Amino acid sequence: MNEAMIEMHHVFKTYPSQISALSDITLEILPGEFAFIVGPSGSGKSTLLRILFCAERPTSGEVVVHGIHITQPDFKKIYQLRRTMGIVSQDFKLLRDRTVNENVAFALEITGHIREEAKSKASEILRRVGLEEREGDSILALSAGEQQRVAIARALVNSPPLLLADEPTGNLDARMTLDVMEIFTDLHQKGTTIVFATQFTGLIKRYSYRAIRLLDGRKADSHKVEEVKATG
Secondary structure (H helix, E strand, O other): OOOOOOOEEEEEEEOOOOOOEEEEEEEEEEEEOOOEEEOOOOOOHHHHHHHHHHOOOOOEEEEEEEOEEEEOOOOHHHHHOOEEEEEEEOOOOOOOOOOHHHHHHHHHHHHOOOOHHHHHHHHHHHHOOOOOOHHOEHHHHHOHHHHHHHHHHHHOOOOOOEEEEEEEOOOOHHHHHHHHHHHHHHHHHHOOOEEEEEEHHHHHHOOOEEEEEEEOOOOOOOEEEEEOOOOO
């Protein structure tokens, strides 16, 4: 039996304003699994991913990622863990003073790749997301959809064993959404564990991956997790 890539046990997250973002969440995601986290805006999807990426700590409960207890502050282990993850966040977190290629290559350079190798790999992944003609452009010259594709390319360029994606197709048109999903599917088939947050049930119906639904928004006593069977 495979050890889980992700384990969450009775996880709660309450902000200082007493807003409950997550309440008693328990789940497991296995290595190589593709799991949708589905729910409307405000249901806690982003909070869940930020906890998995160690950007936030839960108020209570236990979280284990890749065998590391991230609720126990061992900063060296957490730093090493984060370097094995790719993350696509809703606010992109791109470097505004760098070009498209430089933004993607930077993710490789900070892990020890030489600059020319990093730029070459960045070019390759940018072609996969349809941005080969924008490599030398400033991030500020790109549309929101193009910036989202840069963020996706940056998350993928290191071939991380775990990919956390928060609404990665939210600013994309239908054609580009399918192109990006093809990339994610290819990564999944090669063994990458993918956690993909979305509010679009159409994706759940189109792809036969596991779906975990967060229900009832921020209500402190009614956050639940349930399996959703993909249909259609």
